[in-house]
Amino acid sequence: MPLLGLLPRRAWAALLSQLLRPPCASCTGAVRCQSQGTRDLSPQHMVVREKILDLVISCFKRHGAKGMDTPAFELKETLTEKYGEDSGLMYDLKDQGGELLSLRYDLTVPFARYLAMNKVKKMKRYHVGKVWRRESPSIVQGRYREFCQCDFDIAGQFDPMIPDAECLKIMCEILSGLQLGDFLIKVNDRRIVDGMFAACGVPESKFRAICSSIDKLDKMAWKDVRHEMVAKKGLAPEVADRIGDYVQCHGGVSLVEQMFQDPRLSQNKQALEGLEDLKLLFEYLNLFGIAEKISFDLSLARGLDYYTGVIYEAVLLQTPTQAGEEPLNVGSVAAGGRYDGLVGMFDPKGHKVPCVGLSIGVERIFYIVEQRMKTKGEKVRTTETQVFVATPQKNFLQERLKLITELWDAGIKAEMLYKNNPKLLTQLHYCESTGIPLVVIIGEQELKEGIIKIRSVASREEVAIKRENLVAEIQKRLSES
């Protein structure tokens, strides 16, 4: 397992910001970036997306999750004070009468609101949907303001670390399944983070603010994070330096053992609880066969306010390098953690429902897969059409319409040109350029003899078959290919 010091993390950050800059019109063909920081998804994008989402959703279903959906907007008060320092970046709806509303910022808070509102005490659900964050394009280069998240969460009171371990297993299955190359999942615990802060002498009132600074370590150098903590957040320099010693620590289960011996940390009750849980977690990760993918990393803090226990974040190390392909280093592609207090915030009596979950950052994955396909020169078909209906003669529109109806009604994916008298060459070119494998041809002679010609676009071979056998013959050929 590679040990990740601060230096490579900084190197990633630079590459990351370069890689994740929004592709502009010139590099993606049919897509224009809109000035409001969002973008259209062209058919090419959609094909890649559909494949990736299919894999992600089938993994969620493999683990017994149910589907769910919530509205794009929530009451503004539902979203307030859940996200820490980031929450200034919410999209509010205009006050047009009625309640104040905001676009959802993630899928976790709406899930917690749903559980509390419906008094659901136990649920394993996935949710794939868009979220909106009004990030300034100049600050966070390369992020869109509308993006898709894929979340999986387990709500309910269970024996410790079993659902938490399953979340990490799911992240591993998805990242392996997508063949994105080597990856690593950094793990920590909010109680260890807080215990570390206490042990270093951070005043409790500054815990969340300092946590937010630490969270930037994957994008900023330690020097700059330290500066932010001292100059902007008023932390004593020696306290910052003590934190600096801890956040360089990362390793496997042996680091957990080592931290039990740490004189300062081991005196903190919260930190000890976190370390106990991590120890148990690693035991389960071993049984799942994924322990070597997981690194206990004291620099991991996660910026969101609602985490209360285990937290994790998956990073890609590099994509598989092929001949002529640049090795890519990219940042976080999945993350999550335990949030035992969030549901209680929405319950009138404060009843808690412990939860743990994960979110796949599919936008980055889309981009990586698209770049890889581009490098390899892979072409994607944006339609699934199986058969094209053509004619070499004029005045055959009626026959083509009758033919294509037969195909559609038999469930065959079919197209024709919307012209009364198209040229045969135009029709065949259309098939070649869009990747349609079969052409059925009807003309005067075919009509007279009661036959149809079937042409393979790839081999250019043509055979004549009886008109009445058309659907059966096409279905036979499609099932063979």
Added chain:
Amino acid sequence: MPLLGLLPRRAWAALLSQLLRPPCASCTGAVRCQSQGTRDLSPQHMVVREKILDLVISCFKRHGAKGMDTPAFELKETLTEKYGEDSGLMYDLKDQGGELLSLRYDLTVPFARYLAMNKVKKMKRYHVGKVWRRESPSIVQGRYREFCQCDFDIAGQFDPMIPDAECLKIMCEILSGLQLGDFLIKVNDRRIVDGMFAACGVPESKFRAICSSIDKLDKMAWKDVRHEMVAKKGLAPEVADRIGDYVQCHGGVSLVEQMFQDPRLSQNKQALEGLEDLKLLFEYLNLFGIAEKISFDLSLARGLDYYTGVIYEAVLLQTPTQAGEEPLNVGSVAAGGRYDGLVGMFDPKGHKVPCVGLSIGVERIFYIVEQRMKTKGEKVRTTETQVFVATPQKNFLQERLKLITELWDAGIKAEMLYKNNPKLLTQLHYCESTGIPLVVIIGEQELKEGIIKIRSVASREEVAIKRENLVAEIQKRLSES
């Protein structure tokens, strides 16, 4: 073909408003209506939705459409003055700096904006996504403010009526495929509507306003529509009465022929063009084998401003009546038309791209299918789990975790309880209540003998197999069932 007079249409309207009232918490179990007029979709809803959307999307793909997506919000100016009288109902985003934005109101205007922005002259695409309309719940009872649309559109300059006829064919395929019972598609042409207005003496400045009133005929009685036109919109009573004569006309292609002879209408150039096109359309609908599903209906106006040619709207006549099931009459479930001017509104030089398309009103369809399932007492599984990993003994968590890992890694959908020592009965009850068909059981004896028991939940039969054959045996059983 049933002829639809004004009376049954009024009767529908009453039933419709009753049927489409939002289901409340007490009738749908896990779902609460939120006060802002939106709702969460429970796992039960999601299963029904997924099945319906799969059918709709596979039809769109069968006709060669590509997928596409656009952002949830657009520049406010993009959406302004496209929707007629309804456009007061747009959701605006708060001005937080930057451009003024609004949530999309349909999927058609964003598509037109996309075509113009990317200079696309030809495209067949589908788009499934949410749209938002700030309708007053007291006025339009039973509509949610967030809902899903499924759109299919053909953009490009083609020979007349071929793509238009395909849109109607698609509507028929989807409505038949969903087995929603008998349906009818009303067809008209904006040029005939305008020609009719001109022939009746409506001043041109009032065309769109009167069109909007006529559009309400499926929800309001003629008497009330007439009152709106005369009292609110200042139409002369005798002009309104002339319109009243026309809007009672509906029928097949023979009505098209009849209208060619209408002394007032046949003198209007626009109306004549519309009638010519409808005649050609019916020819193609005959070839597609769907002419008997289509009714030329002069009361059809469609409220949106952007239509320029053929317009259509599908209504369900009633769902199939089973023993003990009430016959249901419901309103419009799909609609669309030709809009040749919309793309040009977004092109700096006004270059036009003719378009025709349709939108499936899936929310109503979801509701009908859910009601039907409820009446029949059909149960839906909300998970797809195939195998449950159980143990009859204490201290078998480790073995269960190892076993379930094998299953997951082989792509088998598997669950277990997140407890160290669950009771066997609890585990078997879980399988029965969630519909999991198979249980694999490991205990002390099985571990000692290197075997696993497989239990069928339905028959309660158990067989012992060698541990190493587990995955193969499960896969065999799943492929057989």
